[in-house]
Amino acid sequence: MMAAERGAAANTLSAYRRDLCGAQETIGPLAEAAREDVARLAAAWAALAPSSAARKASALRQFYGFLVDEGERGDDPSAALPRPRARRPLPRLLGHDDIAALFTRAEEEAAGNAREAVRLLALLELLYGSGLRATELVSLPFSAVPRDAPFLTVTGKGGQQRMVPVSNRARAALSRWIALRGGAEAVGGRFLFPSTGRDGHLTRVRLFQLLRALALRAGIAPERISPHVLRHAFATHLLEGGADLRVLQTLLGHADIATTQIYTHVDSARLVALVNARHPLGQARGAQARAALAAAPPGV
Incomplete structure (x- = not known):
């Protein structure tokens, strides 16, 4: 289904297969797993980064949704899966x-x-x-x-x-x-x-x-440095130069503009740093902080 209906890429299919096989090694045959079995995965994934646990949980939710849609199961045990909050990290940048x-x-x-x-x-x-x-x-x-x-x-x-x-x-x-x-x-x-x-x-x-x-x-x-870091640099530097977000989405091949919007956060972070470094109030407060630190007694 992932390949034929959603057109998922080979790397995506491989990642889903690894996640499903890993879960099956922990709780046994997935198609027969009860809600209590699925709940055990939270402990098995406890040491993982939130983003990794969220990806694995997503793969299982889609798997059980598929089984329900196909009539292979009458219930969906995926409600017992953990829901870690995975913050999307800002991409690494090259100046x-x-x-x-x-x-x-x-x-x-x-x-x-x-x-x-x-x-x-x-x-x-x-x-x-x-x-x-x-x-x-x-x-x-x-x-x-x-x-x-x-x-x-x-x-x-x-x-x-x-x-x-x-x-x-x-x-x-x-x-x-x-x-x-x-x-x-x-x-x-x-x-x-x-x-x-x-x-x-x-x-x-x-x-x-x-x-x-x-x-x-x-x-x-x-x-x-990595190939993806250079792709990030392409997007970030275009946005800095005034590129439209929709144009950037097309150039990058993002299906969802929400994926492209990460670069607006990158640009916002750059603007905040610019204000702190260049704005008179930012400079004045920085000077006051340095002066206070210089006047403090030794050891403070």
Whole structure:
């Protein structure tokens, strides 16, 4: 049902399967579990982060809802599941200086036209310049490369297609990469970024590793970098520049604008910090606090 009716992505299906199998290992066959059995999951999930417990509970609620709809059960025991309050964390951010450092290093390394360096520059341009998800990027077919129109046709979550803009910089980087990669007849010709040494495309894990290695060489803490962090930077910096939230939703491929609205909180946090740092009252209070601390007796 999740695949055929909702069009859930492969990663989503895999996550649901893991959650349901994990619950079954704890309480036995899920289809036969009583309300008391389901209630035991709260203790089993006690050590989990609220967001993880909420995700597992959601998977089970949907599972039992499906059984009721199909007539497999006459009752729904999911009311006994815990309801942890999972706060959506603000995305990790990269400032403009960090982005500049990443691109400077990538461009320096690609200056010699080495195949791996040019590929990494093209990947970086598409992550930050078009806001692609990691899976969308590595699985891009060669046929998605723009010829006349400056757009990529991307297949996102649930098999939904959307068009995303490709900047002049990204198009130039892609042209350099294709010249080294070869055309559609090259090894791995189906994919824009084929895997090395096997049929298929570059993996998400390898993309993650390449970006963290680049960050280290650029003088940025590697743990601050990931493909999704660059997607966040794309969205945040567009919003800072005045992009409309609905346009941003379309570019990111969000089914629900509530998902896109997280970036308004990011921008609001930046504005609060700006007011505290630049507003005369904020500066005056900061100066008073520093003066009081300097006048305090030792040890206070």
